[in-house]
Structures are given as structure tokens and as C-alpha cells.
Amino acid sequence: xxxxxxxxxxQVVARPRSFKIPVILTLLTLISLGAFWLTTGGGDAFGLSIxxxxxxxxxxxxxxxxxxxxxxxxxxxxxxxxxxxxxLAIRRPTPAWLSALVGTAFVASFLxxxxxxxxxxxxLTSLLSGALFLSVPLIFGAMAGAVCEHVGVINVSIEGxxxxxxxxxxxxxxxxxxPWIGLLxxxxxxAVVGALLALFAVRYWVxxxxxxxxxxxxxxxxxxxxxxxxxxxxSQTFSVAVKLPYWRIPLLADIPVIGTVLFNQSCLVYLMFAxxxxxxxxxxxxxxxxxxxACGEHPRAADTVGIKVNRTRTINTIIGGAIxxxxxxxxxxxxxxxxxxxxxxxxxxxxxxxxxxxxWKPKGALVAALLFGFADNLQNALSVxxxxxPSQFMTMAPYIVTILAVxxxxxxxxxxxxxxxxYKG
Amino acid sequence: xxxxxxxxxxxxxxxxxKVTASNPVTVLFAIIFALIIGAVLIAAANPQVQTTxxxxxxxxxxxxxxxxQSIGGAYAxxxxxSIINFQAGTLGGAISPLGETIAYSVPLIFAGLALGxxxxxxxxxxxxxxxxxxxxxxCAWIGFGLHLPAGAHxxxxxxxxxxxxxxxxxxxxxxxATTGANEVIVTIMLNSIAGFLxxxxxxxxxxxxxxxxxxxxxxxxxxxxxxxxxxQSINLGxxxxxxxxxxxxxxMERSTLGxxxxxxxxxxxxxxxxxxxxxxxxxxxMLIGGALCGLAATTPLLSNPPQALSLDIASTFGFDxxxxxxxGRSRPLGxxxxxxxxxxxxxxxxxxxAATDTPIDIVLVLQSVIVLAIAxxxxxxxxxxxxxxxxxxxxxxRQPLATSAVAGVxxxxxxxxxxxxxxxxxxxxGSAAAASxxxxxxxxxxxxxxxxxxxIRRSDQGPALxxxx
Numbered sequence: 001x002x003x004x005x006x007x008x009x010x011q012v013v014a015r016p017r018s019f020k021i022p023v024i025l026t027l028l029t030l031i032s033l034g035a036f037w038l039t040t041g042g043g044d045a046f047g048l049s050i051x052x053x054x055x056x057x058x059x060x061x062x063x064x065x066x067x068x069x070x071x072x073x074x075x076x077x078x079x080x081x082x083x084x085x086x087x088l089a090i091r092r093p094t095p096a097w098l099s100a101l102v103g104t105a106f107v108a109s110f111l112x113x114x115x116x117x118x119x120x121x122x123x124l125t126s127l128l129s130g131a132l133f134l135s136v137p138l139i140f141g142a143m144a145g146a147v148c149e150h151v152g153v154i155n156v157s158i159e160g161x162x163x164x165x166x167x168x169x170x171x172x173x174x175x176x177x178x179p180w181i182g183l184l185x186x187x188x189x190x191a192v193v194g195a196l197l198a199l200f201a202v203r204y205w206v207x208x209x210x211x212x213x214x215x216x217x218x219x220x221x222x223x224x225x226x227x228x229x230x231x232x233x234x235s236q237t238f239s240v241a242v243k244l245p246y247w248r249i250p251l252l253a254d255i256p257v258i259g260t261v262l263f264n265q266s267c268l269v270y271l272m273f274a275x276x277x278x279x280x281x282x283x284x285x286x287x288x289x290x291x292x293x294a295c296g297e298h299p300r301a302a303d304t305v306g307i308k309v310n311r312t313r314t315i316n317t318i319i320g321g322a323i324x325x326x327x328x329x330x331x332x333x334x335x336x337x338x339x340x341x342x343x344x345x346x347x348x349x350x351x352x353x354x355x356x357x358x359x360w361k362p363k364g365a366l367v368a369a370l371l372f373g374f375a376d377n378l379q380n381a382l383s384v385x386x387x388x389x390p391s392q393f394m395t396m397a398p399y400i401v402t403i404l405a406v407x408x409x410x411x412x413x414x415x416x417x418x419x420x421x422x423y424k425g
Numbered sequence: 426x427x428x429x430x431x432x433x434x435x436x437x438x439x440x441x442x443k444v445t446a447s448n449p450v451t452v453l454f455a456i457i458f459a460l461i462i463g464a465v466l467i468a469a470a471n472p473q474v475q476t477t478x479x480x481x482x483x484x485x486x487x488x489x490x491x492x493x494q495s496i497g498g499a500y501a502x503x504x505x506x507s508i509i510n511f512q513a514g515t516l517g518g519a520i521s522p523l524g525e526t527i528a529y530s531v532p533l534i535f536a537g538l539a540l541g542x543x544x545x546x547x548x549x550x551x552x553x554x555x556x557x558x559x560x561x562x563x564c565a566w567i568g569f570g571l572h573l574p575a576g577a578h579x580x581x582x583x584x585x586x587x588x589x590x591x592x593x594x595x596x597x598x599x600x601x602a603t604t605g606a607n608e609v610i611v612t613i614m615l616n617s618i619a620g621f622l623x624x625x626x627x628x629x630x631x632x633x634x635x636x637x638x639x640x641x642x643x644x645x646x647x648x649x650x651x652x653x654x655x656x657q658s659i660n661l662g663x664x665x666x667x668x669x670x671x672x673x674x675x676x677m678e679r680s681t682l683g684x685x686x687x688x689x690x691x692x693x694x695x696x697x698x699x700x701x702x703x704x705x706x707x708x709x710x711m712l713i714g715g716a717l718c719g720l721a722a723t724t725p726l727l728s729n730p731p732q733a734l735s736l737d738i739a740s741t742f743g744f745d746x747x748x749x750x751x752x753g754r755s756r757p758l759g760x761x762x763x764x765x766x767x768x769x770x771x772x773x774x775x776x777x778x779a780a781t782d783t784p785i786d787i788v789l790v791l792q793s794v795i796v797l798a799i800a801x802x803x804x805x806x807x808x809x810x811x812x813x814x815x816x817x818x819x820x821x822x823r824q825p826l827a828t829s830a831v832a833g834v835x836x837x838x839x840x841x842x843x844x845x846x847x848x849x850x851x852x853x854x855g856s857a858a859a860a861s862x863x864x865x866x867x868x869x870x871x872x873x874x875x876x877x878x879x880x881i882r883r884s885d886q887g888p889a890l891x892x893x894x
Contacts (some may be wrong), residue, residue, distance in 0.1 A: 221789025
């Protein structure tokens with residue numbers, strides 16, 4: 001008799017081929033080739049400046065030939081793209097590292113093309129370290145979103161939580177004159193917003209997105225109102241800017257480039273890295289994480305084995321709010337600024353997108369948020385160089401990437417099954 | 426359940442329940458609740474109140490006087506700025522705040538109608554902001570770039586706004602329909618993209634005032650502006666908005682497409698089973714919503730005096746419209762009334778800011794508290810101690826099945842276990858009976874279908890059903 005056929009058996013059923021990624025990589029390579037490589041000539045050159053953290057080396061600046069640099073990069077892209085098609089031919093999915101390398105090479109070739117024949121060099125280290133710094137609120141916000149979504153609550157109020165954290169952090173920091181006490185206060189404000197979200201979403205079954213959006217309006221109105229009245233009238237008490245220190249990690253910060261980018265940062269950045277690692281482990285390797293994911297994936301089953309679904313949801317929504325509130329400290333305490341109206345400027349929504357782009361995982365969200373931070377800082381870096389390229393389009397790129405990702409072009413991501421559904425016991 | 430009761434003595438109670446359960450009363454109490462919270466904020470931020478609170482027990486009269494003055498003054502200004510200004514000499518001056526209210530409400534009504542259609546289709550369109558901006562780009566460009574005769578120019582400019590908004594609404598619609606992309610994320614992204622696009626356009630010569638480098642466009646021609654119909658602030662826009670509201674009512678309640686939209690919103694699977702084109706409905710909803718949002722852009726651009734196209738052209742209409750649509754429960758009439766309410770709050774808010782130094786931001790607090798309170802009627806009932814008219818609308822206390830089943834076994838053996846239709850109940854009852862001790866931990870465990878062994882354990886005491894959590 002014939003053996004039982006199983007769809008999961010690789011011997012019997014061929015994997016479906018997905019042309020998406022090879023096609024995208026081919027497009028990127030063609031753009032590099034046609035738009036960047038062909039438009040530069042032999043005599044063109046670009047400046048590159050690196051601030052090494054190493055004592056005695058100082059700043060390094062080179063003037064490099066554009067055309068030959070682009071030739072190298074485009075050659076790398078071509079080889080990798082051919083490799084991607086080869087993977088397709090043997091019915092293997094394109095490895096992530098391959099896509100990432102092509103993407104990096106594409107961005108590098110774009111940068112070289114953009115700064116070619118400009119007198120000011122491209123400040124590579126400040127571009128990267130600034131990108132990391134700007135992505136801090138996005139990463140904290142994305143972590144908050146991940147915690148809430150895994151427990152089954154859609155957290156659109158990240159924006160409000162960031163803003164509340166920025167507000168209370170700045171006010172407490174100003175009152176005490178100590179940024180560290182402000183840093184302790186910021187998550188409390190975020191947690192209060194998280195508790196309100198839990199009250200409406202979990203206790204009263206209000207649609208999570210509606211509750212989140214309206215809470216954002218509430219926090220924006222409340223903080224702006226208090227800013228225009230209490231803070232402005234007593235600016236010597238409430239609006240004194242305090243700044244969290246930058247920490248230079250000894251030895252590590254001496255590594256060229258990487259040391260300057262990673263190990264000479266605001267202490268909030270280190271806190272962020274610690275948070276990503278801890279949350280990644282806790283979400284997927286701990287009892288707490290398993291319980292909360294059970295509430296997000298199948299609350300009825302979780303209830304059946306004795307997990308109090310709504311209590312778990314409430315507690316974790318508050319924890320999520322606290323994480324986002326901590327990220328709000330970025331706007332005031334990490335930047336050394338007093339509170340201003342609407343400081344978060346929509347970053348909470350971007351953080352939500354970063355979380356989805358990162359596949360509901362802290363480490364994925366880290367990468368996605370870095371992408372947004374990079375695009376954000378690219379605008380600054382290129383305006384320093386003095387480029388006429390409309391920076392709006394570069395800043396737009398990650399948003400378009402997010403839309404493509406959500407539309408399933410870049411890769412399929414799956415949300416927790418029961419997110420946004422009230423559990424009615 | 427609160428139908429008219431023949432017993433006369435209970436009549437008033439039933440009526441009271443009915444009245445308090447009705448939507449307008451919930452809205453009224455929500456507004457009162459918001460005003461109370463606003464009053465607390467106004468008083469807390471008032472320096473006079475803060476000073477007198479310092480010697481509250483020495484001279485409480487001062488404190489309460491300051492309290493009354495700050496709250497009363499602010500809310501009086503809110504009223505005078507939005508409804509009737511008694512201090513104006515003429516009748517026209519006295520009711521001119523009403524005109525301001527209507528003027529502020531027009532874009533909110535347009536965008537609120539748009540988002541309301543989306544809500545009823547189960548689509549959460551957060552992208553009003555972006556759709557308004559793109560509509561504004563096309564509308565403004567037609568307004569100052571083309572030079573057409575009066576009337577025709579206005580019509581073409583309106584058409585431009587409609588097309589611009591519809592295009593920006595079409596993108597999330599078609600993505601939702603073809604790939605299932607979450608419209609919330611896509612519209613958030615499109616809001617940002619629209620902002621960058623407008624920022625870029627405003628750097629182009631074609632969109633700038635000739636001879637200027639500021640990111641601001643010329644004003645639209647006077648031939649493209651709405652004619653004023655009453656006073657200085659009421660123009661044809663309100664008529665158009667009301668016409669759109671009627672149109673949306675007809676669409677939703679009387680047309681085939683509207684029926685499909687409502688069916689898809691209630692249950693997309695059922696709608697699909699009934700042969701409806703769910704995907705096509707999503708696209709239509711976003712197209713219509715985008716078009717209406719685009720019309721919201723015409724209020725600042727085409728009014729008299731007009732605003733130039735700038736990055737702030739959409740103000741916060743797109744986000745305010747979410748609250749408007751929620752408050753109006755996505756119904757056209759409700760949206761119009763909610764738009765008028767929020768327009769009034771805004772108009773009065775500016776007067777309040779000018780007259781009493783109370784920042785306009787308090788209006789945001791009022792708006793959001795109103796919407797939150799309405800979204801959660803049990804909250805309002807709890808705060809104001811209103812009776813609960815419909816027990817089912819309130820989240821019930823969790824009643825673990827096991828508890829009731831065990832209690833049933835314990836108290837009444839007359840109930841034949843096998844007659845319970847719910848297999849879960851049978852299993853639990855059976856196991857509880859087998860355990861012959863109803864007061865075991867099983868009584869505290871939630872509905873737990875007994876495992877193969879028939880033993881129920883609390884999960885934190887050990888593995889149950891082979892799952893350790």
C-alpha cells in the first residue's frame with residue numbers, strides 16, 4: 001500500500017516558492033546600479049569622517065573615490081542577489097542575513113551617491129550614534145506595545161504613555177533637581193495611563209483602539225494644560241531642565257567606531273538595551289511570559305488552567321504603560337530639556353508600527369526602531385553635509401517599508417490571536 | 426426587560442430606568458462628568474485658588490470665592506464664546522458665537538461622517554489626518570493655481586479635495602482588501618507620509634508664494650471660496666456638510682451598499698456567506714471616507730478669510746473626528762450634533778483662553794473625558810449612582826462554572842446530573858461527585874473541564890491537563 005502522505009513531509013510536497021524577497025533585492029540592486037553607480041564618474045569623490053573613541057586617534061577623515069566605492073558595493077549587491085535567486089532555485093527561503101546585507105549595501109551606496117562632491121564629509125559615527133539615541137523612545141514604546149499585545153490588549157496609547165512619562169519625569173526631576181528621581185517618576189505616569197487603558201479595555205470592554213486613541217487625546221490635553229498653567233507660572237520650580245548623564249564605558253568605548261556609537265551614550269540607552277534583553281527572555285522563556293501569552297492567544301484555555309485572565313491583562317497593561325513611561329523620559333531627561341507641549345510628536349504611533357514590523361518581539365522591535373531612528377537622523381546628518389536631495393523622501397522610507405511589511409510583502413508576521421478581544425469570563 | 430409594567434407603583438421606576446438608559450441621558454451625564462473634571466483642573470491651576478487654599482481653614486470664604494470665580498468665569502466665557510454673548514450690543518453680535526461654533530464644527534462633521542462610515546464597517550480609519558492633508562493639497566493647488574470663473578472654480582476645487590482624500594483613503598482600503606493589512610497601522614503610516622509629502626511640496630516653487638521661500642502657499646482665488654450665507658463666519662460649507670450627512674444617512678440606511686457596509690461591520694463572515702463582496706466593501710468604505718475627509722480640508726482653505734496651505738492645514742481635525750464619530754455613535758445625526766458640540770467647545774475654548782487665561786488645551790480634556798465616559802456607560806452609572814437598566818450590558822461578575830456546578834451538587838441532589846446539556850458541566854459535576862467532597866479546591870477553580878483522570882487541580886499547585894503555566 002502507499003504510505004500516508006503528509007503535507008509536512010519535505011520529501012513529498014515541495015515548499016512553495018516565494019519570489020517576493022528576491023524580486024525586492026533585485027530591484028534594490030538595479031536602483032543602486034542605475035541611479036547611483038551610473039550617475040557617478042571617475043573624478044567624483046566623497047568625504048567620510050569617523051570620530052574614533054580611541055585616545056590618540058581623534059577624528060579621522062578621508063576623501064574617497066565615489067565611483068570605485070560604489071563599484072564595490074554594487075558588486076556585493078549583485079553577488080548577494082544572485083545568491084538569493086539561487087536559494088529560490090533550490091526552494092529555500094532567502095536568509096535574513098542576506099536581505100539585511102543587501103539592504104545595508106543599498107543604504108551605503110545611496111549615502112555615497114548623496115554626499116558625492118560635497119565639501120563637508122559625512123559624519124558616520126554621529127549618524128549612527130544619533131540614530132541609536134533617537135530610536136530609544138521608539139524601542140521603549142515598542143516594548144510596551146509588545147507586553148500589552150501579548151497579553152491581549154492593543155496598546156495604542158503608547159503615545160500618551162510616552163508623553164505622560166516625559167511630563168512627570170521632567171516635573172519631578174525639576175522639583176528635586178535630580179534626574180534620577182525623575183527617571184523613577186516617569187514610569188509611574190506611564191503606568192497610570194496603562195491602568196486607565198486597562199480600566200476601559202479590560203474592565204469595561206471598550207474597544208481597545210478607541211480607548212487608546214482617546215487616552216492619547218486626554219494625556220495630550222492634560223499635559224498641555226498643566227504646561228500652559230502650572231509649569232509656565234512656576235517655571236523656576238517645575239520647568240528646570242535636568243539631564244541624565246552620558247556614561248562612557250571604560251575600555252569598551254575605546255573600540256573604534258563601535259565604542260563611540262554604543263558605549264558613549266546616555267544611560268537611558270544602556271537601560272534600553274538591558275530592557276530589550278530582559279523582556280525578550282522573560283516573554284518567551286519565563287512563567288510570567290508564558291502566562292501572559294496564554295491570555296493573549298487563548299484566554300479561555302488560560303482561564304481553564306487557573307490563570308486569572310483579566311487580572312493578568314490588567315497587571316501587564318500597567319507594566320507595559322510603565323515601560324513606555326520610562327521611554328518618555330527620553331524626551332525630557334535624556335535630552336536635558338524642560339517639558340514642552342506634545343513632545344512625543346507621534347513617536348508612540350511609530351513605536352506601535354516598529355513593534356508590528358518587528359514581529360511582536362522585543363529584538364525585532366529593536367531592529368525596526370533602529371531603522372526608524374536611522375531614517376530620522378539621516379535627515380539631520382545630510383542637512384549638515386548640505387544636500388539638496390529632498391530629505392522628506394528619505395524620512396518617509398521606513399513608513400513605506402512598514403506599510404509593505406504589514407501588507408505581507410516583506411514577511412508575514414502574526415499578531416497574538418485574541419488581541420483586542422475582551423474576555424468576558 | 427424594562428417594558429411598561431402594569432403595576433402602577435413600579436411605573437416610575439421603569440420610566441426612570443428607561444430614561445437613564447437612553448443615549449441622550451448617558452451623553453448628558455458624560456458631559457456633566459467632563460465639566461466637573463474640567464472644573465477641578467481649572468480651579469487647581471488658578472493662582473488665586475492656590476493662594477487661598479494656603480489659608481483655607483483660616484478664611485474658607487476666600488477660598489470658595491476664588492473657586493467660584495475661577496470656575497464660573499471660565500465656563501461663562503466658554504458659554505459666551507460658543508453660544509450667546511450677552512455683552513454684545515446688537516442681536517447679531519449676541520448670536521455671532523453661534524456662527525463661530527458652526528464654522529468650527531464643519532470640518533469635524535465632514536471628517537466625523539467619514540470615520541463613522543468606517544466604524545460601521547468595522548474599519549478603524551485613523552488616517553483622517555493624512556486624507557485631509559492630501560485633499561488639501563489638491564484643493565489648494567486648484568484654488569490658487571487654476572483661474573476659473575466663480576462657481577465652476579469652487580466646484581473644481583471641491584472635486585480636487587474629494588479626489589485627493591479618496592486617493593489617500595483608497596490605499597489602506599485596497600491593501601486591506603487584497604492583503605488583509607491592518608488598516609490602523611497603514612493609516613497611521615499614511616498620516617506621516619502625507620505630512621512629509623506636504624512638507625516636500627511646500628518646498629517647491631509651484632506651491633510657494635512667488636518670491637518667498639516660506640513653506641506656505643498662496644491663498645486660493647476668491648472665485649474658489651465658499652460664499653458666505655449668514656454673517657461673517659457661516660458659509661456654504663455648513664450646507665454642504667449637512668447635505669453630506671443626509672447623503673450618508675441615505676447611503677447607510679437606504680442603499681444596497683450601505684446595507685452591505687453594515688453587514689460587513691456586524692459580521693464579515695456572515696456577509697461573505699450571504700454572497701456580499703466584503704473586500705469590495707472595504708475599498709468603497711475607505712474611498713467614501715477619504716472623500717469626506719478631503720472635504721474637511723475645504724473649510725480652512727476655502728472659507729472667508731481663507732488659510733493658506735501649510736503643514737498645519739489639517740490642524741487636529743483627523744483625530745478630533747475620531748472622538749466626534751464615537752460620540753455620535755457613527756450615525757449621521759449624532760455626528761452632526763457631536764460636531765456642533767465639539768465645535769462649540771473649540772469656539773468657546775478660544776474665548777475662554779482670551780478672557781480668563783484658561784488654555785484651550787482643556788477642551789481636549791473635556792472631549793476625551795466625554796468620549797471615554799460614553800464609551801463605558803457602566804462607568805457613568807457607577808459615578809452618578811444611576812440604576813443599571815440592562816444587566817446584560819454590564820460585565821458580569823465571573824461565575825466559575827465549577828463553583829455553581831459543585832454548589833448544585835452539594836445543595837440539591839434532585840437535579841439529575843446527566844440532564845445537564847453542557848458537557849463541561851457534566852464532567853465537572855461528575856468529577857466533583859467522585860471526589861465526594863464539594864468543598865475541595867475545585868470549588869475555587871474556574872471552569873476546568875476535568876482531565877482524563879477526573880481530577881481538578883489549581884494550576885499553581887501543579888500541572889493540570891499537562892500544561893504547566
